[in-house]
Amino acid sequence: MQQALGSNLSKGKWAEQQAYEFLLVQGLQLIQKNFACKYGEIDLIMQHEQILVMVEVRFRSSEIYGGAIESVNLKKQTKIIRTSQYYQIIHAVEQMLRFDVIAIAADRKIHWIQNAFQT
Numbered sequence: 422m423q424q425a426l427g428s429n430l431s432k433g434k435w436a437e438q439q440a441y442e443f444l445l446v447q448g449l450q451l452i453q454k455n456f457a458c459k460y461g462e463i464d465l466i467m468q469h470e471q472i473l474v475m476v477e478v479r480f481r482s483s484e485i486y487g488g489a490i491e492s493v494n495l496k497k498q499t500k501i502i503r504t505s506q507y508y509q510i511i512h513a514v515e516q517m518l519r520f521d522v523i524a525i526a527a528d529r530k531i532h533w534i535q536n537a538f539q540t
Contacts, residue, residue: 435480436523437454439525440476440525441465443523443531449467449474450467450469451468452468454466460500460506461501461503462504463504469519472516473517474521475508475519476523477493477523477537478523479492493524493537498520502538502540518540519535519536520536520537521533521537522537
């Protein structure tokens with residue numbers, strides 16, 4: 422079902438919901454949505470078998486300034502890594518981590534990049 426997308430906030434929430442539903446179908450389990458701290462935010466934290474997955478969700482309605490995948494640049498990766506390290510400390514997480522990106526293009530096609538970057 423196609424729904425109209427309004428503000429950037431609603432586009433972001435829509436994209437996160439699409440990513441969440443997609444990953445559930447792929448067999449991942451939700452741990453937490455929108456974990457935020459002083460270092461940044463992680464859109465989705467999910468469990469995939471024995472791996473804790475930190476998921477960055479990106480949506481681009483236009484590729485004029487670059488696509489969704491390209492928007493997860495080194496600066497953004499660094500923020501996600503720092504945020505995940507903080508999450509690991511406060512939750513005493515000792516399991517392996519993986520950083521995935523869900524990129525949703527203007528055509529609303531979902532691209533799942535597993536292990537998109539590493540610490």
